[in-house]
Each structure stands twice: as C-alpha cells, then as structure tokens.
Amino acid sequence: MSPATDVSEQSQKRETADLAPGILFPYYGRGDQLKAKHVGTQMASGRRLETWALGLVPVVSNATILDAGCGWGRFTWPLIEEFAIPSTKVTCLDSSLGMLETASEEAARRQHRPGYLSADMQALPFLNNCFDGAMANHVLYHLTDIEEGVRELARVVKEDGWLLATTNSDDVSVPVLEFHYAALDRLGIEYEREAQSPFSMENGEALLSSGFKEVDRSYFEDETRYPDADGFLASYKTIGRYRNLLARQDIDPDKKRQLPVLVHQQAEEVIRKRGELRSPVRMGAFVCRCPRS
Numbered sequence: 001m002s003p004a005t006d007v008s009e010q011s012q013k014r015e016t017a018d019l020a021p022g023i024l025f026p027y028y029g030r031g032d033q034l035k036a037k038h039v040g041t042q043m044a045s046g047r048r049l050e051t052w053a054l055g056l057v058p059v060v061s062n063a064t065i066l067d068a069g070c071g072w073g074r075f076t077w078p079l080i081e082e083f084a085i086p087s088t089k090v091t092c093l094d095s096s097l098g099m100l101e102t103a104s105e106e107a108a109r110r111q112h113r114p115g116y117l118s119a120d121m122q123a124l125p126f127l128n129n130c131f132d133g134a135m136a137n138h139v140l141y142h143l144t145d146i147e148e149g150v151r152e153l154a155r156v157v158k159e160d161g162w163l164l165a166t167t168n169s170d171d172v173s174v175p176v177l178e179f180h181y182a183a184l185d186r187l188g189i190e191y192e193r194e195a196q197s198p199f200s201m202e203n204g205e206a207l208l209s210s211g212f213k214e215v216d217r218s219y220f221e222d223e224t225r226y227p228d229a230d231g232f233l234a235s236y237k238t239i240g241r242y243r244n245l246l247a248r249q250d251i252d253p254d255k256k257r258q259l260p261v262l263v264h265q266q267a268e269e270v271i272r273k274r275g276e277l278r279s280p281v282r283m284g285a286f287v288c289r290c291p292r293s
C-alpha cells in the first residue's frame with residue numbers, strides 16, 4: 001500500500017530528477033532552507049502551527065497516515081512524537097527527491113522509520129480508501145490542478161477518514177515581503193509580484209469541496225517579533241522568493257549581494273524607531289471529512 005523507498009538510492013538520480021515537472025523551485029531541491037525557516041520562526045504566543053493543526057483532527061494510534069508534500073517532515077515528526085502514531089504507519093510523499101533525502105536524514109536522527117515515496121500528489125500511486133488520514137500542508141497552492149490533487153487525496157482516504165490541509169491567508173501584509181519588493185525596486189530588478197494565492201484560507205473551502213462533503217476552516221493568528229535586524233535578516237534569507245531570486249541567471253551578482261543589505265537596512269530602521277519589528281502571522285487549517293466517492 002505504501003511502498004517504502006530507498007531514498008539514498010533514489011538520490012543518486014537526483015541531477016535529472018530535479019528537472020522533473022514536480023520540482024517547482026530550486027528552493028525545494030533539498031529541505032535544509034525550509035527546515036531553517038520553520039525551526040527559526042518562533043510565535044510570540046509560544047504555540048506551533050503543527051501541534052495546533054494536528055489537534056484539530058482525530059488522530060488515533062495505529063492510524064495509517066499519508067503526509068503528501070511532506071517537505072523535511074515539519075508535520076510528520078510531531079505526528080509521531082506528540083500524537084503517538086508509530087512511524088512505520090506514516091508515508092512521506094514528495095515530488096522532490098532532495099526533500100525526501102532531508103526528511104530521511106531527519107528521521108534517522110530521530111530514530112523513526114516512515115515510508116518514503118517520490119510522486120506527484122495529482123496522481124497518487126495508491127489504491128482507493130487506504131489511509132485513515134492524509135495531510136497536505138502548505139502544498140496545495142503549488143499544484144497545477146488543485147482540484148485534481150484534492151480528488152486524489154479524497155480517493156485514497158477511507159470513508160470515515162480525514163484530510164488536514166494548512167495554508168496561508170491572503171489577507172495579511174508581512175514586512176519580510178514588503179522589504180523584499182522595496183529592495184528589488186531600488187535595485188531595478190524586474191519581478192512579478194505574486195497575485196492572490198491559488199489556495200489560501202480564503203479560497204480553499206470551495207476547492208476542497210471538489211473532493212470532500214464536509215470542510216471546516218480554522219484560523220491560526222499570531223505574531224513573530226524580531227528585536228534585532230540580524231535575526232530578521234536570517235529569516236529573510238530562508239524565504240523562497242529570495243532563494244529563487246539567487247538562482248536566477250539574469251541578475252547581476254552585485255545586485256544579488258546588495259539585496260540582503262537593503263532588507264537589513266529597512267529592518268534596522270523600523271527597530272530603531274519602534275524598539276522591535278513585529279510581523280503578523282495569519283494562516284490556518286482546513287479539516288475535511290466524508291470523501292466524495
């Protein structure tokens with residue numbers, strides 16, 4: 001049902017696999033940057049999105065769970081360590097072999113043994129009704145056909161099973177992106193400012209309804225605080241928009257070097273005036289039940 005794959009063997013083929021259609025950005029070539037971003041982001045309240053979101057679903061011990069678009073395993077590890085799911089009952093699926101490699105290193109460090117699978121979640125290689133629960137956290141906005149991905153998740157979840165899908169809200173403006181775009185403007189670097197997310201807390205319910213009869217939405221609101229500009233810069237350097245820009249060949253290397261300097265300056269300015277830099281956090285989770293057959 002959930003064939004565990006030898007990731008180290010697969011990773012030997014990574015050079016070509018990284019060019020596969022599922023590999024959207026250089027940022028997802030491996031999971032180190034994503035992990036650094038997640039580990040380095042502390043909420044002012046002390047809460048964590050993962051624990052909060054997993055608390056919304058009925059996780060029973062011995063359940064078989066699919067983590068689709070698992071990344072480095074941000075949600076996999078609390079599922080095993082805090083919600084007592086045996087690691088062998090969890091399947092980590094991602095289209096990026098590099099991500100799975102990072103996840104498998106993390107699993108080895110934590111002495112867990114989940115299954116790994118490199119696949120596109122728009123065409124899941126599983127039989128119908130085989131998982132008690134599935135997760136698609138901060139991933140659905142990457143799919144070329146979101147409804148197809150949702151229908152696939154609904155197909156592999158059992159009749160009384162669930163899907164947990166976390167994502168961001170479009171209804172918030174964060175300094176890290178405002179400073180990034182302001183720096184690009186100052187350097188005369190051309191870019192396309194991202195429009196609405198294809199899958200957000202605001203538009204997600206309709207998309208999930210293509211696969212599930214019941215969809216519940218819950219917001220997670222908090223704040224991150226930076227007392228110094230160096231901490232803010234460290235966080236900026238992990239965001240996908242900056243890392244993807246570094247990989248662009250059409251940008252003068254001098255401008256790439258100046259970008260973090262300008263972001264740092266803007267953060268310093270705010271901290272000098274207000275004593276700290278505060279960034280709102282607005283995201284959340286959908287819990288879906290009753291898959292449409």
Ligand SMILES: C[S@@+](CC[C@H](N)C(=O)[O-])C[C@H]1O[C@@H](n2cnc3c(N)ncnc32)[C@H](O)[C@@H]1O
Nearest residue numbers: 069070071074094095096120121137138139142
């Ligand atoms: C933002 S990360 C989220 C990772 C993890 N779920 C989390 O919340 O930390 C998105 C992940 O989805 C993976 N991904 C993107 N498109 C995918 C697809 N079509 N099928 C499977 N995985 C995909 C990426 O490789 C990346 O690891």
